[in-house]
Amino acid sequence: SQTIHQWPATLVQPVGSPLSLECTVEGTSNPNLYWYRQAAGRGLQLLFYSIGIDQISSEVPQNLSASRPQDRQFILSSKKLLLSDSGFYLCAWSSYGQGIRNEKLFFGSGTQLSVL
């Protein structure tokens, strides 16, 4: 069966510090991978999605970047965090577009990031 791992669960970082959040998927190959951010009590904002290695689409022009060093690994980074980067970060995967009609997303458990 497929599983998604996201860590850390909680992170407190000072303004101006770097960020690295990691997400890995097991049990599937060539998944579509996603990073979303959720402000407290709000909806999900799509940050990045990737349909393959070296194929990453950015939805938000901010100080965040994403990389996919391996097929099932998705990393969210920042060189210098801002206060506004605080939020709940969610990684997700799907297998849509691979001849499998399964468009639903499977989410990780999230990372609560507080920038102080």
Next chain:
Amino acid sequence: SQQGEEDPQALSIQEGENATMNCSYKTSINNLQWYRQNSGRGLVHLILIRSNEREKHSGRLRVTLDTSKKSSSLLITASRAADTASYFCATVPNSGGYQKVTFGTGTKLQVIP
């Protein structure tokens, strides 16, 4: 940017009552999905309805889709305290970037025992 807008933003009902949440979206879609999120957790997929479908059922869930009005509704019948959560609609576009799944603002449902 948010593709969908849910209303109401918050809903409080008694156990046993039905809960209805609505979602409006802006662009042409391939399908629309509903997800549930317990506080501080990841989202869980509930149901998917395709653009050529008008209604779909899954257990106590009933979803309708009106593509002419670009809207969908989620009905939870005979609600239970365990249904307390936030509910989000998500859309998959009809052209280019089928993988781009965007979410609405969510409805926070409280079911009072």
